Amino acid sequence: MKQFLIKIALYTAIIVVLLVALHLAVVSGLRKSEFGNLKEWREILGGQATAKLLIQGSSRAWVHYDTRLIDSLMHTSSYNAGMDGAPFDIQYIRWKAYLANHQAPEVIFQNVDLDLLDGNEEVFQKYQYLAFLNNKAFQQLLVEHRILDLSDRLFPFTSFMGQPQAIKIGVEAFLGITTHPSSKYKGFAAHRLSWDGTNLEILRTHPPREWVADARLKDLFVRFIHECKAHNIRLVLVYAPVHTILEDVVVDFQGSRDLYRQLAEEYQLEYYDYSLGDLSGDRKNFYNATHLNAQGSSAFTRRLVEDVSRKKSIDTVKN
Amino acid sequence: MLFNSLEFTLFLPLVFAIYWLLGSFTLKVQNAWIVVASFFFYGWWDMRFLLLITISIATDYGIGRALATVQDIQKRKFLLYLSLFVNLGMLGVFKYFNFFVESFQTAFTLMGVNFSGPSLSIILPVGISFYTFQTLSYTIDVYKGKIPATRDWVAFSAFVSFFPQLVAGPIERASHLLPQFASPRKFDYSEATDGMRLILWGFFKKMVVADSSAVVVNQIFGTYEHQSGAVLVLGALFFSFQIYGDFSGYSDIAIGTARLFGIRLMRNFNLPYFSRDIAEFWRNWHISLTTWFRDYVYIPLGGSRAGQLLTARNTLIVFLVSGFWHGANWTFVLWGVYHALLFFPLMALKLNRTHLERNKPGGLLASAKEGWKMLATFALVAVGWIIFRSATVTDALHYISRMFFVSTDYFQFSTLFAGATALSRYTLFFAVIGIVILLITEWLQMGKEHALAIAGVKYRGFVYVFLLVFIYIAKGGSSAFIYFQF
Numbered sequence: 191m192k193q194f195l196i197k198i199a200l201y202t203a204i205i206v207v208l209l210v211a212l213h214l215a216v217v218s219g220l221r222k223s224e225f226g227n228l229k230e231w232r233e234i235l236g237g238q239a240t241a242k243l244l245i246q247g248s249s250r251a252w253v254h255y256d257t258r259l260i261d262s263l264m265h266t267s268s269y270n271a272g273m274d275g276a277p278f279d280i281q282y283i284r285w286k287a288y289l290a291n292h293q294a295p296e297v298i299f300q301n302v303d304l305d306l307l308d309g310n311e312e313v314f315q316k317y318q319y320l321a322f323l324n325n326k327a328f329q330q331l332l333v334e335h336r337i338l339d340l341s342d343r344l345f346p347f348t349s350f351m352g353q354p355q356a357i358k359i360g361v362e363a364f365l366g367i368t369t370h371p372s373s374k375y376k377g378f379a380a381h382r383l384s385w386d387g388t389n390l391e392i393l394r395t396h397p398p399r400e401w402v403a404d405a406r407l408k409d410l411f412v413r414f415i416h417e418c419k420a421h422n423i424r425l426v427l428v429y430a431p432v433h434t435i436l437e438d439v440v441v442d443f444q445g446s447r448d449l450y451r452q453l454a455e456e457y458q459l460e461y462y463d464y465s466l467g468d469l470s471g472d473r474k475n476f477y478n479a480t481h482l483n484a485q486g487s488s489a490f491t492r493r494l495v496e497d498v499s500r501k502k503s504i505d506t507v508k509n
Numbered sequence: 510m511l512f513n514s515l516e517f518t519l520f521l522p523l524v525f526a527i528y529w530l531l532g533s534f535t536l537k538v539q540n541a542w543i544v545v546a547s548f549f550f551y552g553w554w555d556m557r558f559l560l561l562i563t564i565s566i567a568t569d570y571g572i573g574r575a576l577a578t579v580q581d582i583q584k585r586k587f588l589l590y591l592s593l594f595v596n597l598g599m600l601g602v603f604k605y606f607n608f609f610v611e612s613f614q615t616a617f618t619l620m621g622v623n624f625s626g627p628s629l630s631i632i633l634p635v636g637i638s639f640y641t642f643q644t645l646s647y648t649i650d651v652y653k654g655k656i657p658a659t660r661d662w663v664a665f666s667a668f669v670s671f672f673p674q675l676v677a678g679p680i681e682r683a684s685h686l687l688p689q690f691a692s693p694r695k696f697d698y699s700e701a702t703d704g705m706r707l708i709l710w711g712f713f714k715k716m717v718v719a720d721s722s723a724v725v726v727n728q729i730f731g732t733y734e735h736q737s738g739a740v741l742v743l744g745a746l747f748f749s750f751q752i753y754g755d756f757s758g759y760s761d762i763a764i765g766t767a768r769l770f771g772i773r774l775m776r777n778f779n780l781p782y783f784s785r786d787i788a789e790f791w792r793n794w795h796i797s798l799t800t801w802f803r804d805y806v807y808i809p810l811g812g813s814r815a816g817q818l819l820t821a822r823n824t825l826i827v828f829l830v831s832g833f834w835h836g837a838n839w840t841f842v843l844w845g846v847y848h849a850l851l852f853f854p855l856m857a858l859k860l861n862r863t864h865l866e867r868n869k870p871g872g873l874l875a876s877a878k879e880g881w882k883m884l885a886t887f888a889l890v891a892v893g894w895i896i897f898r899s900a901t902v903t904d905a906l907h908y909i910s911r912m913f914f915v916s917t918d919y920f921q922f923s924t925l926f927a928g929a930t931a932l933s934r935y936t937l938f939f940a941v942i943g944i945v946i947l948l949i950t951e952w953l954q955m956g957k958e959h960a961l962a963i964a965g966v967k968y969r970g971f972v973y974v975f976l977l978v979f980i981y982i983a984k985g986g987s988s989a990f991i992y993f994q995f
Contacts, residue, residue: 194696194701194702197702198705201970201974204974205977205978208978341515344515348981350981351982352983352984352985354935354982354983355933
């Protein structure tokens with residue numbers, strides 16, 4: 191028995207040492223890398239994202255809201271905090287992290303859409319959070335919103351298990367091979383792509399996706415609204431354009447639009463609903479059913495800036 | 510709790526430590542600890558499950574004791590039927606009730622009759638198909654006089670509830686497992702280290718091969734109407750390895766864990782994908798279940814002793830029941846029928862007992878003839894897995910027909926990687942690498958007790974460390990074991 195236990199202890203020690211070394215290398219590399227959302231996290235947590243106008247949302251935020259155009263047309267400084275695969279709880283974490291390291295912005299463009307209040311438990315690209323756990327306040331946020339689980343806290347060196355992409359990116363940056371330089375400008379990058387209908391065909395033939403607002407996320411969103419009011423922030427809700435085909439593949443798409451209108455009315459917020467506007471019928475503006483390409487995002491940003499500047503808060507904006 | 514979970518990582522060392530500490534007291538106390546730990550393990554899923562397993566244990570222990578004292582044939586038969594009624598009744602209610610009601614509804618609707626039956630809103634207890642068969646084997650063997658009824662209810666409870674094999678097998682026989690709980694166990698270093706090797710290999714098969722393949726399979730089966738024929742072939746291949754990695758991986762972990770406690774469980778898989786015909790495949794796939802059906806269904810029906818027609822009938826019944834055991838869906842029944850149809854030609858030509866030895870043919874590689882046989886057998890099995898995996902019979906037939914329909918875009922793979930549901934190239938890469946490592950290792954180790962039986966081999970430590978690090982990096986997406994749903 192003694193020999194067995196010694197052997198187990200020995201192998202455990204070897205593995206733990208290897209995993210700790212790998213973990214440290216990966217974390218160190220990810221902190222330098224610009225892959226995905228890492229650059230923006232570094233900027234936000236490092237207080238380098240000062241802006242008077244903050245854009246929040248998911249991937250639809252960072253590909254739709256052109257910060258260069260907003261800066262030049264509105265004569266302000268903006269920052270796009272949109273991130274891939276982020277329902278509102280993740281966006282809220284980013285918002286709190288921003289607030290902890292910057293002065294509150296004057297305006298927030300909050301992108302609202304089908305996925306904002308989607309209570310999906312899965313954490314998308316978890317590695318982006320694991321890279322910055324040295325920031326204790328940020329770590330606490332992650333624990334509060336259940337991004338970090340018990341094994342992340344008890345055995346942090348196991349956090350990158352099953353994430354080969356994160357390990358690769360981290361090790362590449364650690365070894366100085368590449369940091370995957372980002373082409374984003376203050377969090378925004380246009381997608382110069384044309385329509386890819388593959389995903390849509392899949393959506394068509396599956397049971398229609400049902401839109402449902404998760405109660406917990408809705409409560410969090412209301413909390414966010416109150417926090418903006420407390421900071422005297424002009425919160426503007428924006429439903430960016432989607433392709434009209436989504437009306438066929440999403441059950442109660444209208445429900446999502448109605449909910450945000452109700453919230454805007456209840457809390458007296460500006461609400462700009464471009465979801466099924468004049469950009470929505472033309473595939474030339476999209477690279478898939480829910481994301482505008484460079485042409486579309488440019489047209490959308492200009493339209494939004496014009497309407498917001500004139501405080502023209504109405505429903506679907508037409509020609 | 511799942512084997513691949515933080516809870517189990519904490520549970521196992523604690524149970525192991527206390528088990529061997531208690532070993533210095535009495536055997537009964539040690540067995541009682543096994544029962545406590547196993548009930549805790551099972552109750553972790555849902556406390557209500559404990560009531561059912563307690564009923565199963567109490568019923569069959571009591572019936573066993575009664576059979577030991579009752580000599581009257583009619584009374585003995587009654588006791589046996591009582592055991593069958595309770596165990597199969599529980600299985601029937603929890604697993605098949607809604608299926609039968611829905612099937613009757615469909616049948617009546619087709620005949621133009623309106624029939625609305627009751628439906629039960631009940632959860633399927635994990636592992637019920639496994640432990641009910643295990644306890645039934647006890648009462649049947651006691652009834653037949655093959656084994657004496659046990660007086661030791663603690664050992665019997667440990668036999669039924671033993672946590673490593675409780676929820677997904679191997680389905681043990683009382684004649685093999687019960688005596689082990691009735692005898693003192695002594696810690697054996699080589700058994701324990703071999704057990705750890707089995708656990709490691711099981712985790713590799715489950716967490717790399719099965720879980721990575723599962724991501725590919727879910728993508729393909731979920732969108733099969735939009736995938737090319739070649740992609741559908743890939744789907745069948747990956748599912749073949751997903752189910753093998755998942756189920757045999759679980760079995761390896763179960764067997765390895767049992768060895769840590771000085772208990773030997775039966776081998777459940779013996780390199781089935783290197784089989785040269787369907788009969789050999791069924792001798793080496795889910796061995797504990799197939800031998801159970803052979804001993805308790807096939808042989809009592811007459812086996813192969815009553816002429817070709819009756820042998821074919823008995824074979825068909827076994828395959829039907831075996832398919833049905835897997836789940837309450839017509840796809841499993843069709844899968845059983847499919848394998849029966851593959852088996853019949855071998856039986857008719859008396860070729861079903863050709864390949865009884867499981868040793869590697871001479872040389873590093875198989876001969877062209879053997880290789881061809883293995884590939885053909887694997888291909889036939891893979892087609893069967895499509896039926897097994899599909900949600901409905903219509904989906905299965907549609908998938909298979911699309912797979913064989915050759916069109917100009919037959920080799921179109923881009924649909925796998927396009928759109929928001931695109932498959933990760935990392936996942937595909939590790940699934941393929943995992944399968945290659947699995948096949949090479951199992952081929953080279955054919956004839957050994959298991960694939961990682963490398964005790965005494967130089968530098969074996971590097972193999973362990975490599976596998977652990979590989980599992981760490983390549984661990985696939987999903988977690989639960991497929992066979993838990995059975």
